[in-house]
Amino acid sequence: MQRRRREKRADANNDAVIKNLTELREGAPVVHIDHGVGRYLGLQTLEIDNQAAEFLTMEYAEGAKLYVPVASLHLIARYTGSDDALAPLHRLGSETWQKAKRKAAEQVRDVAAELLDIYARRAAREGYAFADPKADYATFSAGFAFEETPDQQTTIEAVRADMLAPKPMDRLVCGDVGFGKTEVAMRAAFIAVHGGKQVAILVPTTLLAQQHYNSFRDRFADWPVTVEVMSRFKSAKEVNAAIADLAEGKIDIVIGTHKLLSDDVKIKNLGLVIIDEEHRFGVRQKEQLKALRSEVDILTLTATPIPRTLNMAVSGMRDLSIIATPPARRLSVRTFVMEQNKSTVKEALLRELLRGGQVYYLHNDVKTIEKCAADLAELVPEARIAIGHGQMRERELEQVMSDFYHKRFNVLIASTIIETGIDVPSANTIIIERADKFGLAQLHQLRGRSPPSVRYLLTPPRQQITSDAEKRLEAIANTQDLGAGFVLATNDLEIRGAGELLGDGQSGQIQAVGFTLYMEMLERAVKAIRKGEQPNLDQPLGGGPEINLRLPALIPEDYLPDVHARLILYKRIASATDEEGLKDLQVEMIDRFGLLPEPTKNLVRLTLLKLQAEQLGIKKVDAGPQGGRIEFEAQTPVDPLVLIKLIQGQPNRYKFEGATLFKFMVPMERAEERFNTLEALFERLIPKSA
DSSP: OOOOOOOOOOOOOGGGTOOSGGGOOTTOEEEETTTEEEEEEEEEEEEETTEEEEEEEEEOGGGOEEEEEGGGGGGEEEOOSSOGGGOOOOOTTOSHHHHHHHHHHHHHHHHHHHHHHHHHHHHHSOOOOOOOOHHHHHHHHHTOSSOOOHHHHHHHHHHHHHHHSSSOOEEEEEEOTTSSHHHHHHHHHHHHHHTTOEEEEEOSSHHHHHHHHHHHHHHTTTSSOOEEEESTTSOHHHHHHHHHHHHHTOOSEEEESGGGGSTTOOOTTEEEEEEEOGGGSOHHHHHHHHHHTTTSEEEEEESSOOHHHHHHHHTTSSEEEEEOOOOTTOOOOEEEEEEOOHHHHHHHHHHHHHTTOEEEEEOOOGGGHHHHHHHHHHHOTTOOEEEEOTTSOHHHHHHHHHHHHTTSOSEEEEOGGGGGOOOOTTEEEEEETTGGGSOHHHHHHHHHSSSOOEEEEEESOGGGSOHHHHHHHHHHHHOOSTTTHHHHHHHHHHHHOOBOSSSSSBOHHHHHHOHHHHHHHHHHHHHHHHTTOOOOOSSOTTOOOEEEOSSOOSOOTTTOOOHHHHHHHHHHHHTOOSHHHHHHHHHHHHHHHOSOOHHHHHHHHHHHHHHHHHHTTEEEEEEETTEEEEEEOSSOOSOHHHHHHHHHHOTTTEEEETTTEEEEOOOOOSHHHHHHHHHHHHHHHSOTTO
């Protein structure tokens, strides 16, 4: 079979996935690590010590204002945790924020400990290292009818490496519908079966079980591999026979719904569990899956990772692969969100039917689905209409889906049974009634079904829609790109409020401090517990030293007029972690906006001084034309002898003021002199072993 070639594409821009201050609108809630949640009011230039400086302005409860210097933007994060309007505004100087942070810190310790317990059990357990089926694997891979996309290839290799390693695999593969996740699963299944183990594939719906069964049976047709399906479409006798064969090891790959997790199903030699769309399973089933995690290799496939799964991936507890490259010749989905009316529905149906295509019409209320069909038949008499929903008898539903697939009908009115249903190549249009009632993951799944073309999301009049629903619809309309599932999940996280990482229910603590800060605290706790230390979550997060050289250090408005772009650059400069990163940023700015003005050069140099000061345990530097002072932290790597020698050598120039204050008297009128003096001084303070 001819393999399809595809264009090489530039690496996906990861910035699209990691959103922080990039979508900040005036009035949006932001978190300051030391002062809590306030509202962002924009950037403002103020005169301090006769020098212009730019500040991010925040408003707190009772109209109190806080001006944050742009050099301290790393202390600011977007508040994500609930609806913007419900964000808890704090009072400046009150204890509320400190209490919320302390409570979150306590919970973070528990969550981190539990996470690490699961992680440690997994890492400590000797998983099964599969043998490398070199030649056979190459033959099986060559049977794939398409050219692998770059992301798909990377994911396949990562899964293979996981399976050959002696540690249980727990990998989450996120990729849009039709982006080739099934092939990743098939290659993993091949390695497991070749190694003499059995594979269980868990899917949320009977229809999807059937579709996977057909795909796997076709793909493994040339190999001595037994594939079986256990679903509602099978008689009790057939299911019992399959259970007996599984227990005896006669079935290599079994596909089924949550029935596979029931107590009477025993799999003799289970080596790999593939879970499709884990968020569709119930709490009890998820607990059973969690218990499996430390035992066997687990591969989870999803089009839109749910927040909790995403959180796990973000905090490094699971391995994450993203397939964001669309297959060759795959087009974007055009999505229209509009108020429901007869003329729109009629036009959408006729446009598709007149070109010989088919339409999925989603009506998610079984009680009124017959009336809906009658109304549509009256509206478009030329349509051949069928109905499919989850309360029909299995055989009947299977027949309807088969008839639709073979074009005996051209309009299928269905409930969400089609969400993970059969792919019908000629169904190019989906019309979704009451789209405001669906979650983002569902809308994204439904939108991705079948070949992409046009999706109509129909809603009642605007005033009848909740603000959450409006945001979901806005998010889906704005992410027309293929591969947007991951970005959507991040959106979902912000709209619904982040779920707890473990257990069920929403977390008040994440709500109180915001998702970004919570995750930062969790990351620190995990790192500390890993090292065997007690996590200290009371110290300021990434506060860093404060440096004031009484110099203009900003991006002038006439150099970069766009407030939004300035804000993002300020954040990137403040968050730089090394000299290399700052140099790259400078090159990028010169490339985009021209040579750096003097105040911007000062800002970059000041940031570099900050990074050096942090390494030296310096808390604060204050310097002007006649000299300055350095305040050290209680714990500093600087050798006190170095300071004493400086004082002894030049007592008129250097002296101590108290236990942690070091004063220097040096004339430094010009900016260049201030920078040079401090850079030279810091150089002398670096411990010799460093």
